[in-house]
Amino acid sequence: MEKIQIGIACGNNSELYVNFLMQTIRETASNTENIEFLLGVNKPTVNKELLQKNSDAFNIKIIDAISPHQGSLGHGFCLDELLKHMDSKYGMFVDCDVAFLE
Secondary structure, eight states: OOOOEEEEEEOTHHHHHHHHHHHHHHHSSOOTTTEEEEEESTTSOOOOHHHTTTTTTSSSEEEEEOOOHHHHHHHHHHHHHHHOOSSSEEEOOTTTOOOOOO
16 A cells, blocks of 8 residues: 655644644554654754654654744745655645544
8 A cells, every 4th residue: 555645844832733643643544554754843942752752653754844934934945845755646734733533
């Protein structure tokens, strides 16, 4: 089965939201082995260890996406960096404060 890549821009205070998002996917997906998270870290203060909390269930790749730009330009830079690492037929970008429901 083809992997599904989920790209998320991770800024300040995003870690707990990302972990909640992963938990909701863990609880609703029939198979987590083909799900890969691409986490674009766009601030140096982001706790990368906390972002890896669900690595027992998912393949998680941390991508350095720190930009000299602030606001929308910095967020756009992060999304561009994530896209460079997407190589699967199936993928999506989601905000960190999303929950997957049944």
